[in-house]
């Protein structure tokens with residue numbers, strides 16, 4: 001369980017995290033979603049006691065991080081930047097880490113097996129690929145078998161296989177009853193992994209909701225239908241009590257109906273159809289609407305993107 | 310590489326976590342962890358090897374070269390200054406090792422892993438300092454002893470060797486360890502302050518080896534005293550049987566000054582360490 005109260009972080013005169021309150025509960029994956037620069041990593045660093053809050057407080061299992069008697073047994077984290085000395089082998093990295101918190105040596109072998117690094121455990125981590133480095137970071141997070149886990153953008157830069165692996169891992173950790181807090185700037189990723197959603201923009205919490213609620217509210221599908229006899233069709237559909245909107249190209253957008261129902265209405269009147277499809281409103285759009293006012297770095301569309309970017 | 314897509318479930322569902330029966334952070338564990346860190350990177354091996362090789366090798370070389378002149382008394386230099394001559398260069402390795410103990414954690418980002426495991430910063434700094442001190446104390450004493458034996462071998466052949474039970478020689482054998490240990494801690498403090506390896510090495514070398522000589526150019530008593538008090542100058546007399554510069558502070562007084570300066574720098578670094586974001 002992670003609890004933040006009026007948690008604030010200022011860098012100079014810039015407020016990166018602005019008096020936020022939230023609770024991350026056990027037994028579920030809580031997604032921490034926000035655009036670049038929203039304050040996700042800063043918040044996570046404050047949870048971990050790495051950055052000192054400018055105001056408010058945050059506790060893990062009821063205690064400030066620095067007051068945890070053996071932190072690795074309670075909290076495991078995979079933070080944004082890689083936090084491993086490349087000159088040390090994977091095994092030795094985990095070994096010194098284990099020693100700080102009195103974790104037995106065999107647990108080091110165990111987590112190496114869990115993340116599938118057995119073959120390279122005695123190699124220096126500087127030569128690891130991004131995915132292997134990520135696995136080593138996860139092994140470190142799991143070392144103390146903690147009940148609380150933080151992952152900051154865990155799938156960044158991974159291939160589809162790696163993404164699926166981490167997604168399954170995160171889900172299984174929550175299924176075991178652990179508190180799992182995962183940040184991302186991709187709604188689609190969160191929709192697949194998170195049970196609960198915490199949306200942050202410009203350092204403020206914009207939404208704190210169940211994932212299923214968010215989806216239900218924001219992903220209502222509609223049917224798109226195009227007919228040369230659009231006026232007649234619109235009339236017929238309205239008679240059935242469905243709301244009709246007109247799209248830019250003259251197609252009709254029908255809310256609350258299935259494509260079968262719309263097709264049957266047209267057929268029963270002998271109307272020609274040139275197009276009939278179901279359009280799912282994307283969660284990404286809903287997320288972008290939510291954070292539109294709080295995006296830190298708007299792309300300038302009136303200027304060409306410099307070459308090589 | 311095998312890549313399991315799921316984890317094996319833990320043996321038992323995680324029970325509500327209580328502190329009882331759970332290990333705690335202890336200073337002994339931090340020491341063990343820091344010792345593991347320092348012995349599992351190559352930079353430690355390289356710096357310690359160059360400390361030894363430079364100190365012993367260069368001492369042997371110079372003593373071989375100047376023994377004749379020293380015996381004829383045409384060199385006009387104190388004989389005792391030569392038996393640990395190589396340490397002047399070897400000591401750079403001790404400084405660098407100390408710097409790396411702190412700065413490598415920042416350049417790699419590992420400091421965040423360290424502080425996630427041990428969030429209270431003063432104990433982390435104390436553990437790093439203790440391990441570094443112990444390593445350099447032992448290796449420094451061995452190095453200065455072997456350097457003295459090697460240098461003295463050539464002096465002996467010209468009949469100007471020292472007795473190995475000479476109190477100043479014995480003091481230098483131990484003093485080499487003490488001086489290099491404190492110099493390493495000086496580097497550690499500098500690395501922690503600057504969090505940048507190249508920057509800290511530059512400042513460290515400039516401060517200890519260049520500024521220490523330049524302040525002598527300041528005329529009058531100011532220059533004289535600054536020369537005496539500069540960290541490198543104050544410390545080195547303990548690690549030489551006889552100093553090239555007779556105006557420096559005595560071995561133990563000088564070492565006391567150097568240790569005091571280092572302690573002050575370490576306190577400043579630790580204070581900032583405990584306040585700054587990682």
Ligand SMILES: Nc1ncnc2c1ncn2[C@@H]1O[C@H](COP(=O)(O)OP(=O)(O)OP(=O)(O)O)[C@@H](O)[C@H]1O
Pocket residue numbers: 011014015016034035036037038039040041042043185296
């Ligand atoms: N050490 C720092 N000094 C100054 N400003 C900082 C510092 N760390 C973060 N910031 C600023 O605070 C804001 C929040 O940054 P943060 O890294 O927490 O965002 P984020 O949500 O993790 O973004 P991203 O998705 O890009 O990782 C940004 O505007 C960033 O520039």
Ligand SMILES: [Mg+2]
Pocket residue numbers: 040041042080152153
């Ligand atoms: Mg971030």
